[in-house]
Amino acid sequence: MKDSAPEKKPEPVLSARGLVKRYGHVTAIDGADFELLPGEVLAVIGDNGAGKTSLIKALTGALVPDAGEIRLHGEPIRFSGPLEARRHGIETVYQDLAVAPSMDIAANMFLGREIRRAGPLGTVFRMLDKKAMRRESADYMAALQIRLGSLGQAVETLSGGQRQAVAVARAAAWARSVVVMDEPTAALGVKESAQVLDLIRRVRDKGIPVILISHNMPHVFEIADRIHVHRLGRREALIKPADYSMAEVVAIMTGALSVTADGGTVVSDDEAASAAGVRRG
Amino acid sequence: MKDSAPEKKPEPVLSARGLVKRYGHVTAIDGADFELLPGEVLAVIGDNGAGKTSLIKALTGALVPDAGEIRLHGEPIRFSGPLEARRHGIETVYQDLAVAPSMDIAANMFLGREIRRAGPLGTVFRMLDKKAMRRESADYMAALQIRLGSLGQAVETLSGGQRQAVAVARAAAWARSVVVMDEPTAALGVKESAQVLDLIRRVRDKGIPVILISHNMPHVFEIADRIHVHRLGRREALIKPADYSMAEVVAIMTGALSVTADGGTVVSDDEAASAAGVRRG
Amino acid sequence: MTASTMTPTAVKEPTAARRLLTAPAAGPFAALVLASVFFSLSTDQFLSGGNFSLILQQVMVVGTLAIGQTLIILTAGIDLACGAIMAFGGILLAKLAVNSGVPPVLAILLAIAVCGGFGLVNGLLVRLVPLPPFIVTLGMLNIAFALTHIYSDEQTVTGLPGPLTALGKTFPLGRTDVTYGSLLTVGLFLVFAYALNGTAWGRHVYALGNSAESARLSGIRVTRLTIGIYTVAGLVYGVAALLLVSRTGVGDPQAGQTENLDSITAVVLGGTSLFGGRGTVLGTFVGVLIVGVFRNGLQLMGVSSVYQTLVTGVLVILAVTVDQLSRKGTR
Amino acid sequence: MTASTMTPTAVKEPTAARRLLTAPAAGPFAALVLASVFFSLSTDQFLSGGNFSLILQQVMVVGTLAIGQTLIILTAGIDLACGAIMAFGGILLAKLAVNSGVPPVLAILLAIAVCGGFGLVNGLLVRLVPLPPFIVTLGMLNIAFALTHIYSDEQTVTGLPGPLTALGKTFPLGRTDVTYGSLLTVGLFLVFAYALNGTAWGRHVYALGNSAESARLSGIRVTRLTIGIYTVAGLVYGVAALLLVSRTGVGDPQAGQTENLDSITAVVLGGTSLFGGRGTVLGTFVGVLIVGVFRNGLQLMGVSSVYQTLVTGVLVILAVTVDQLSRKGTR
Amino acid sequence: ACGSGSGSSSSGSGGGKVKVGLITKTDTNPYFVKMKQGAEQAAKSEGVSLMTAAGKFDGDNGSQVTALENMVAAGVKGVLITPNDSKAIVPAIAKARAKGVLVIALDTPPEPQSSVDALFATDNEKAGELIGQYAKAAMAGKKAKIATMDLAPGVSVGVQRHDGFVKGFGITDSDPSIVCSQDTGGDQAKGQTAMENCLQKAPDINLVYAINEPAALGAFTAIKAKGRAKDVMIVAIDGGCTGVKAVKDGTIAATAQQYPLKMAADGVKAVAAYGKSGTKTSGYTDTGVNLITDKPQTGIDAKDSAFGLANCWG
Ligand SMILES: Nc1ncnc2c1ncn2[C@@H]1O[C@H](COP(=O)(O)OP(=O)(O)OP(=O)(O)O)[C@@H](O)[C@H]1O
Ligand SMILES: Nc1ncnc2c1ncn2[C@@H]1O[C@H](COP(=O)(O)OP(=O)(O)OP(=O)(O)O)[C@@H](O)[C@H]1O
Ligand SMILES: O[C@@H]1[C@@H](O)[C@H](O)OC[C@H]1O
Ligand SMILES: [Mg+2]
Ligand SMILES: [Mg+2]
16 A cells, blocks of 8 residues: 555554454455554545444444454454443444433433442442533533533434434543544534534544544545545555545545555546546556 | 525425424424425525424424424415325435334335235235335335345345435335435435435426435535525525525524525624634625 | 345345245244154154144134234234133124024124224224223223123023034044134134235234334324224134134133233244234244144143143243244354 | 523423423322222222221232332333242242241241342343243243242141241331331332432443343443343342232242232333333332222222223223323423 | 044053043142142052143133143043033033043033033032031121122132022122122132221121132231231131141131042042943042031031041042
């Protein structure tokens, strides 16, 4: 790849080789490689059904791959479940949000990490500090500039964007070592999306790397340090946004262009490439 | 409004005045007006939680407003449910898709409008023509250029974008008098989104007006004939994209700018407007 | 090339063999076969046409009830009243024909219609108030039970005219005698398997069970459909009443008290989810047979009655475990 | 300014009054009050401290079972075995103390632990195989039932030592005698109301019932939680066994046969959804009282037993209708 | 008659032991445990093998029919059955007999009685009458306020005993002295609840009739809790060991004792005899009923609790 030669690469935070996942006769991950470097925002892009969600589910312990190896800070690791990944500081916003619909915003935000009252009320009676959780939730939601009817609303009664904001705020709040976001702005408005990009930047600035799955190319180009292009269940290319135009990246994603070993591109599908408006590589 | 003077306006296909919907102490629709003209693509935009989904649910019979009037082709109408709206030719893609997760793609695509076999098998035994439905579904999905593992996959096992494509393909397939799409491209990839925009154009070109809710401003500006800006539960402005810049529209949406009666704009929130990068109106 | 690379018009469809293996009733069926093999090896009398015909005949009543129960569970409902409605239908049928001099065939039709009426009321309450099916049918269980005892005055009705017991008669099939009633039950299973799988109505039943709200938004007439399903279930219970009467030869006010749970058990054993939207009526048939085979086989083995209960408990759990394990491979 | 215009840091929260009106147990409570008013007007004996204490005492056993049942139903499960587990616990307790000479308090602890063991096995099967709760507990119902009869040899155990019946004793509260057992039951309801509403564990129970997969993705230890819930439920059934024994003064192998359905009924009457994730244990308490008040009131009115059944059927449906209608306004 | 399961053999095929079936009403009653014991002992001494089955609840005809069919399919020589529904079981019995199986009713007669080969039973109405007469005498002219703890709607033993009691007491069902009637399912806990409510309704109850002893003991618990143990008389039916002990310690004034163990043992012997010699027993054998009390009333035959304990259900 174009950028593989120059600088000495630091050890990846999270990486994988040859991941495979089959569902009956559908192959969702087909020998995928993956690499996330410290402090970077890595965008993962690809067509619908390319296997992006499956890939990050495998990386975050939410599904067990049929084959392949995952490494965290260079050590091979097998997550027994999402909890273990989380214990290693990996925080994820899943595409289907993984919220409890009948519970309210604060309860969802702190699910699995509730705050207890100080003193014996908390230690002996294990009493929740509902006020504190409500207060902090309100702050997190405010940071995303999401309008809300009531913090006590059950999540199932929220608008699509409000619901997504809850999941995003939750992951951001708990970020420690890696943050993974599967299409976090899909349901968000212009202003709210901008806030999420800001949030991602703030997380990155704390030195925490972020994996961002998104179909929104302007967002990707605005924020990503590197782009992982996923296609047909595997990584097709790993590039820097500065080296390619948006049209080229889209062409790689759809298979019109291929990235050669030296980082150049070749047209693999003439018709598609010209339809995508890409010059010959 | 800027464009209200020149041409004599045709009768709206669908319109509403003073719609209200409250949930407990949350007001989702707060006296909203609405107007859809024949053959137009009307974009409905607004912040998260502004009440867009609630508005179109009221317009398509999915919820009963507490107050206000809806007119179809000028006649006041009260839909008893989504079926009645559909009988009047109104076809909707709901934001939460309204699919049956355990059923496969073809079954979902034809849900409520199944094709029966020809001859006595169909009329007497009411036998489904599964082959025909499967074939047609495959065609519709192909038109959206969605990759699929298997047409027999249950919808719950589809990727987020694949699932959305099913809902969009379904509405487009049955369009007759009005098509309503609530964020139809939220989960779709670049290529797939482009196909949906194409689809919307084709529908419009058949003379069927389309209501498109979207947070994607480039899409909106690319395809909309008019833009309905929704804010705090009601219509804030109804404009032509040609008359405003994207930044201005976003500013109107967030309340930084207001549209005056003569179609001009005034800054209602200085700080917000300058943050949005809009010149003084 | 992997499957995910295919374009939609050329997607690979599962082979017939694979489809059979992954069919929802495959797991329960495996359990049924295992149990049958076991009993064939442990007793001399199990493996015979006559014994199979006997088992079929023993399960026809609960099997028929389980058809209606399947419909309702598929909609994410539950019917606690099916046995009680059947009992009322049976007593009504018998008393009309014996005590009130109504022509037998008319009595049959009336009783089936009344059972349908119970179903209709259930459906109306479930959909229009709306109330949870559990509560509605629990209430109806009590009501139908009480009406049965009030109307029958606790008296078992005997001396039934021929048409009422005709379905209990047998005909020879090869060297085995089969009752007409078993045939009717099998026929009903096939009819409903077709209706659920081959017609639009069936798809709507599944869609309703998946999500009533999505079904409504998809333009399905959810109210009509729900009420219809409960009514059809009631009519099916009416047929079960006829089968009950023709099998036992009497109108019995005490009948139907364990059939509620039994029918739900058969449905669940057959692989249908209590959360609705997933399952098949043929699975239910297999579930019904599993229960019948257990009971028959254990009795033939001479297991004493309390131990029959114990072993049944273990076997029920095992049967579903077999089902689960058989699915693991395909997930 | 409408509520939707507010920024998140200044959101309007419902007032205390509104919260009371929309509390999940408000509907069932209204039904309970209506029923009580009705019976107070129709019989002289209903409205008295003594009668209320009696009702409380009559529902304490099923009430305690219903606590465990609520936990399990909140996880979208169901427990058909609770009554049978309790019956086994009761016999075990009585036989250990009377026949095996185990010190009473130790016998109590052992019996409660064994009931917890049943729950543990249920939980393991539900979560680890995994199997549908309906089937697991149906199997366990048969197993516990059979074990009870085998172990007891159908003999009622009498002559219990004092500690086993202590909870059946009364103490005066004002001018009314109240049993210690009722107090224990009420105490358990409060403890579990607190645990479900005030602790992280409670939130996890609800989250599990909302969606086991979402709970897992949220990092909740779903396996541990599920198994824990079934085990706790089993322990609670053990306490119910003690209450049963102390109330009746004997170890009775026939006990617990109708309590499965009764406890589920109480839970559903109390407004908890059979689909999990929604409901309260205090609602269950109200549900239990509704059943107790119906039975007591109807008997005081001298309604004959068949008609009691009939009226109960109608009232159960009415009670939940009241609940539904009381909610309509707030939707 | 057209048979079911014609493929099955009906006589002790395979050269094995003669098989005898016993079908009781339920599994949940010590009464039937005694029956099983009697049957087992006799089966051992006669060298026949015993199969057992039971209904799921009192009144459950369906399970009994199925069990009967399965036993016939298993090749039993004879079946002993305590019918849950005297009339409803008749067609199934007829089918079994048509295959040459000897069917003997125990405890509860089918209707018509001739539908079985033989009947070994107590006369339930007579048992009720006995304690009715006893209660009448023991009340000694005191004004009676009666509570009846009955079985369940439509179960014949319960109805016969209740009717017998009322008749023996010399009144009718509509008599105002019956102030409370409740079903208990023959269950102790339900008996207690029923009695509690009866006492709430009519605190001055002074005589309780109970369908069986568990119901009686439940009623007693409720009465004792009200502090009225001394002034309420309880009479019951069954004569089980627990029940007789209760008579001995004065909890129950009197009970009518029956002899299930004997019924079953005699039944098994009859089937064994049929297996050996082909001779069928027939007709009704009254296995007898005795009033057990330690406070005998003049003019009413009774045995004391010592006799009762020595013979409890023997
Ligand atoms: N449980 C499952 N059973 C069968 N097929 C599945 C399952 N889950 C995913 N798939 C299939 O695997 C493929 C990859 O799905 P995945 O969700 O990873 O795609 P994606 O790249 O995230 O798509 P999108 O952009 O639409 O979210 C799809 O074809 C999908 O249908
Ligand atoms: N059932 C409900 N109960 C309570 N509040 C509700 C309910 N449905 C919607 N709301 C509230 O009404 C407001 C409008 O919601 P709506 O879904 O219409 O917004 P939207 O404009 O479609 O937002 P988005 O862009 O995020 O989809 C929100 O504040 C939402 O929380
Ligand atoms: O005598 C028996 C009685 O005790 C039981 O309750 O039911 C069956 C009867 O035969
Ligand atoms: Mg995805
Ligand atoms: Mg919306």
